[in-house]
Amino acid sequence: MLHLVQVVKKGLLGKSVVQLLARERTDETWVLLQNGETLEIDAGSYGEGVLLVIDLNANKQVVAIKDARGWVLDLVGKFLGQGITPDFIKRETERAEQWRQSLTLQSQDLARRTVELETRREQIQALEERLKREKRLLQSMATQLKTRAKEQLNGE
Numbered sequence: 001m002l003h004l005v006q007v008v009k010k011g012l013l014g015k016s017v018v019q020l021l022a023r024e025r026t027d028e029t030w031v032l033l034q035n036g037e038t039l040e041i042d043a044g045s046y047g048e049g050v051l052l053v054i055d056l057n058a059n060k061q062v063v064a065i066k067d068a069r070g071w072v073l074d075l076v077g078k079f080l081g082q083g084i085t086p087d088f089i090k091r092e093t094e095r096a097e098q099w100r101q102s103l104t105l106q107s108q109d110l111a112r113r114t115v116e117l118e119t120r121r122e123q124i125q126a127l128e129e130r131l132k133r134e135k136r137l138l139q140s141m142a143t144q145l146k147t148r149a150k151e152q153l154n155g156e
Contacts, residue, residue, distance in 0.1 A: 001057075004030070004068060007043055007050045016043035018052065041065070 005018035020037045022030050041062050046052060051068035078084075 001055070003054050003056055005039070005052050005054055007046050007048050007052065008038065010043075010048050011040070015040055016046065018043065018054070021051075 002024040003020050004022040005020055007016050008019045009017040011017065017038050017040050020033050020035075020039060022032050024030050039060060041054065043052065043065065046065075046067070051072065052065055053068045053071050054065050055063040057063050
């Protein structure tokens with residue numbers, strides 16, 4: 001796991017004490033470490049105050065060390081050079097949350113309208129069926145009236 005560290009004390013025989021400043025999470029985000037934990041590592045020729053990126057295994061043994069200068073400059077170029085500041089990210093996060101809430105409300109409204117349309121469709125179908133029954137009834141009554149009228153004409 002990657003850690004940002006600072007050399008706080010240069011020791012003998014290439015050993016140095018470094019303070020852990022931040023670590024990378026599994027989702028490629030970073031978290032600042034507030035506990036001030038230190039670690040003795042073989043930091044070679046790096047002097048006091050130098051920032052390093054180190055890769056530690058589960059046993060806190062150093063897997064790799066590199067000067068953090070290039071990494072920091074890359075971050076500045078990618079983010080701060082493009083105007084991506086913590087405030088910008090906060091505003092964009094808030095805007096994305098507002099969009100999410102708006103989409104949720106729109107989705108709920110759409111679902112409500114769909115239910116209303118389905119209810120209306122069912123009501124229209126029921127009305128159509130009732131009208132068909134009434135039409136058949138009226139046609140039957142008309143046929144009966146015609147039959148009676150013919151019978152009365154023939155019977156008179």
